[in-house]
Amino acid sequence: MYRTKLSYVEHIESIVNKQRAFFKTHQTKSVTARITYLKALKSKIKDSEVLIFNALNKDFKKHKFETYLSEVGLVLSQLDLVIKKLKYWTKNQYVWPSLLSFPSKDYMYKEPYGSILVIAPWNYPFLLAFEPLIMAIAAGNTVVLKPSELTKNTSKLISQIIQKVFPEDWVIAVEGDAEVASQLLAQKWDFIFFTGSTKVGKIVAKAAAKYLTPVVLELGGKSPCIIDDTIDLKLVARRLVWGKLLNGGQTCIAPDYVIVKAEIKEALVTNLIQEITKRYGTDAKLSEDFPRIINDVHTKRLANLMQNQHIVFGGAIHLNSCFVAPTLIDNPKLDSPIMKEEIFGPILPILSFQTEKDIEHILWNLDKPLACYIFSKNKTFIKSILKTFSFGGGVINDTLIHFGNPKLPFGGVGASGLGHYHGKYGFDTFTHHKSIVKRGTWADPSFRYAPYNGKLKVLKKLFRWLG
Missing domain, CATH: 3.40.605.10 (Aldehyde Dehydrogenase; Chain A, domain 1)
Incomplete structure (x- = not known):
């Protein structure tokens, strides 16, 4: 050039x-x-x-x-x-x-x-x-x-x-x-x-x-998806798989990892596998609907993140075509690379919780994320998550869709933006936004001008009244 x-x-x-x-x-x-x-x-x-x-x-x-x-x-x-x-x-x-x-x-x-x-x-x-x-x-x-x-x-x-x-x-x-x-x-x-x-x-x-x-x-950041045991898991799987795999997972507000109630973790994994297969077939590489990773550098990066992890579904990688299959990873360690950096790909780590303290242990060890997703019908649980944790924006019982409403501001907080x-x-x-005061000339009260003697008490009352 x-x-x-x-x-x-x-x-x-x-x-x-x-x-x-x-x-x-x-x-x-x-x-x-x-x-x-x-x-x-x-x-x-x-x-x-x-x-x-x-x-x-x-x-x-x-x-x-x-x-x-x-x-x-x-x-x-x-x-x-x-x-x-x-x-x-x-x-x-x-x-x-x-x-x-x-x-x-x-x-x-x-x-x-x-x-x-x-x-x-x-x-x-x-x-x-x-x-x-x-x-x-x-x-x-x-x-x-x-x-x-x-x-x-x-x-x-x-x-x-x-x-x-x-x-x-x-x-x-x-x-x-x-x-x-x-x-x-x-x-x-x-x-x-x-x-x-x-x-x-x-x-x-x-x-x-x-x-x-x-x-x-x-x-960006590691946007969590928190799922309790009050919600229909088929609905969760459908909406979670859509939000995670849109654009091949290369979305700044994609659910980065899941924290699910321990008792329903196995059922969630089953539903996720069924939903992925339903949408993209038994081999997503053959699907016209499943995008590729942007280049071989990012494909290699994703391959490295999956090393030494317990893969319960997927895991296939084809470097030449920049293909990474939809992948589910069970219970990665919090200090592993896959839980330290934003994934930005079709890989979904799944962790579990018993109490809200377990959720705090995970989220408070990470920077404030760009998004947070909560799947629950428990209003008390939802309110607690919203009040306890700071994030850019989020959705209750779905993923990503807050981005599409122009009446809502979109942005991050802390390390996410x-x-x-x-x-x-x-x-x-x-x-x-330039602040302008156009002062009238028809009146000019003398109160603000010197001499000030005897005016302080009135000034204090004025400020209290203004408050």
Whole structure:
């Protein structure tokens, strides 16, 4: 692409400088222009549906139904929402004025941050590139998108779509490897949005700290699935297998491991095996519905995680085709690698509990996860789990579906992330809410002015009244 490292660095600097200059023209602040370009993006995505299906199939061997469900459909629904609501979202938000500023009108003026860097991951390369990009544009920013180099076909298509819809000074995709990402992070941005691993998230946060750049970090972690003995295990198995094996288990909010009531553990395993076989056949390698692991490096990583484990179902690996079979692992040790790192594959460790103290012993030895799933009809048990443990978000009696509601904020806590987005929460993330007080001139009470003698008691009463 560029023959020398220096020329490529200069190219990135040129992109950033051009976008900064373009932002200063105020063209991105036109709500009409934003909506026009977002409508054009929607039209281009719809026209490119077959190309998107093909790209995701080449990268993951992903079925078009799953591609539409977890990528295209969600992007189009976000575009529909933004196009419909943007004029309302961008209006000044008036708030009740304080007596201390009487007479006044108080409101929040909504303005874009400026130059935005979005670094997208490989696991849902289309969705997790376009959703933050859409919201950043909706808020009136310029955007540089770095799609993942691991999904070459999808990343190339994303770049082509963006190039055909937006002027480069407003939105551009920059393809490349980790070195390119490092060069992008070395620039001064007004906001950075990153989706990926906790390890790389720390690198992004460190780079942003140099310029005190605000960030959103959408990370991951080991999301537990807690199952008690009050729930129908056939229903549990159906919903758990779907959530775990969607995208071949390469989902940041996939159930990472199960903690099940000891008395029903064997029955759960039986139901899980039946459900996996029902959905993907006796050999998932032959199923058109079961995706592949992204590359051989991650396939080898998953193979290493399964070493020295008690595999009760599955375990087959074909490195050349990046296939890892749906696998159930019984009672791994808490200090084993498979319980120390996020699995990000179709492998499900199954642990058991007798009391809630057993659950605490497991969860409190791990970082705060991005998600938590509870299968139970016991309201007291559910309430206890929700109150006791911290996690980004979750679902009771299902998996993953909280991601699909744009009225809910999505994000992590602690090691699983910083900040949130989705729907209007995404628009607000990329928007600076500037607090404005418009003071009236028709009255000017003298109470705040010197001399202060004799006013302190009245001031204290005033603050108590305001509280």
